[in-house]
Amino acid sequence: MTPTRPSGTTVPPDQRLALDVRQAIEAAVWAPSVHNTQPWTFALHGSRVSLRADPDRRLAAADPDGREMLISCGAALFTLRIALRGLGYAPKIRLLPDPDRPHLLADVLPGEPSADREEPDHLVAHVRHRHTHRGGFRPTPVRAALLSTLRWDAEAEGARLIQAVEPHTKGALAALTQVAEHVQRLDPACAAEAARWAPAPGNTRQEGVHHEAYPRQEPHTEPYFPGRDFARGFGWGVPPEAACPEEEGARQPVTGVVLMIVTAGDAPADWLRAGQALQRVLLRAAGDGLAAAFHTQALEVPELRAFIRSRFCHGLHPQILMRLGEPVGPELVTVRRSVTAVIVDEP
Numbered sequence: 228m229t230p231t232r233p234s235g236t237t238v239p240p241d242q243r244l245a246l247d248v249r250q251a252i253e254a255a256v257w258a259p260s261v262h263n264t265q266p267w268t269f270a271l272h273g274s275r276v277s278l279r280a281d282p283d284r285r286l287a288a289a290d291p292d293g294r295e296m297l298i299s300c301g302a303a304l305f306t307l308r309i310a311l312r313g314l315g316y317a318p319k320i321r322l323l324p325d326p327d328r329p330h331l332l333a334d335v336l337p338g339e340p341s342a343d344r345e346e347p348d349h350l351v352a353h354v355r356h357r358h359t360h361r362g363g364f365r366p367t368p369v370r371a372a373l374l375s376t377l378r379w380d381a382e383a384e385g386a387r388l389i390q391a392v393e394p395h396t397k398g399a400l401a402a403l404t405q406v407a408e409h410v411q412r413l414d415p416a417c418a419a420e421a422a423r424w425a426p427a428p429g430n431t432r433q434e435g436v437h438h439e440a441y442p443r444q445e446p447h448t449e450p451y452f453p454g455r456d457f458a459r460g461f462g463w464g465v466p467p468e469a470a471c472p473e474e475e476g477a478r479q480p481v482t483g484v485v486l487m488i489v490t491a492g493d494a495p496a497d498w499l500r501a502g503q504a505l506q507r508v509l510l511r512a513a514g515d516g517l518a519a520a521f522h523t524q525a526l527e528v529p530e531l532r533a534f535i536r537s538r539f540c541h542g543l544h545p546q547i548l549m550r551l552g553e554p555v556g557p558e559l560v561t562v563r564r565s566v567t568a569v570i571v572d573e574p
């Protein structure tokens with residue numbers, strides 16, 4: 228639920244604070260996460276929230292260092308921050324507060340009431356309807372002014388946004404994604420991981436990428452960035468007839484704008500920054516009716532990531548590779564665990 232205060236209610240201040248913190252966590256769980264692993268927990272100590280990574284949810288084969296796990300947690304942290312700001316607080320964050328506890332990622336205090344709500348209200352409104360797209364985009368160009376704002380958003384969070392403009396750069400990134408997809412399909416450990424996190428139809432787990440979250444057939448755009456093999460040959464996915472083929476744009480979907488989120492360093496703090504930048508960019512874009520299609524396969528293959536870094540990122544570290552545009556195709560839906568499943572007692 229996007230946090231909004233019911234009007235006309237009188238609740239004692241300490242209860243109000245507890246309700247607001249819970250509401251902010253309810254928003255945070257709607258952050259994107261790799262394979263929808265939702266690799267986070269939130270421990271409450273009074274009104275302080277400790278965000279932790281949950282290493283049982285790390286992708287051991289695709290993400291051995293937990294880089295994507297921390298990007299996902301960074302996206303949840305950004306959502307928690309703006310949800311608290313939208314509820315009228317000025318949150319105080321300590322990143323990685325205890326070197327002896329590497330899974331403790333941030334301590335968040337709601338802070339003093341603040342009147343500065345305009346910006347967070349604007350972003351928080353999109354937390355629930357932002358979702359990952361898997362397919363092509365309408366040929367409508369993405370506004371240059373929006374792309375500038377997205378670049379600024381990433382920088383404000385300590386990361387950078389690089390757009391691949393040159394057709395051969397886009398083509399090379401697409402081809403590298405195809406290589407990575409082949410390499411991962413050959414790797415039994417990656418295939419087993421996909422099986423764990425892409426459940427069969429009928430499975431009611433509130434995590435993972437379900438068959439309602441990807442199309443049965445992806446349109447072949449030029450250049451073509453392949454999607455993950457969530458269906459694993461079973462023919463799952465939203466059927467094409469659920470889309471509107473007569474719709475303008477559905478006939479000739481395009482690749483969209485190709486973007487990378489990059490960071491100067493490649494340590495846990497950088498991954499958290501990348502995640503916060505990612506969610507800020509995604510929510511801003513959602514406000515313009517745009518969605519992102521992620522293609523992070525090549526960044527999970529160390530040799531390909533190193534190549535992308537040196538050739539296309541000016542030596543900065545690529546953290547996310549995605550396409551952005553106005554989505555076309557069937558409506559895709561995603562799931563989340565309930566807030567009670569992610570609020571834990573302090574270990």
Ligand SMILES: Cc1cc2nc3c(=O)[nH]c(=O)nc-3n(C[C@H](O)[C@H](O)[C@H](O)COP(=O)(O)O)c2cc1C
Binds near residue numbers: 261436
């Ligand atoms: C670090 C990271 C990497 C991701 N990589 C991919 C990817 O390669 N392919 C894909 O389809 N989705 C990818 N996603 C999107 C997740 O699958 C998606 O966020 C999750 O299923 C929840 O769905 P939602 O974003 O629609 O809420 C990635 C997300 C994150 C945060």
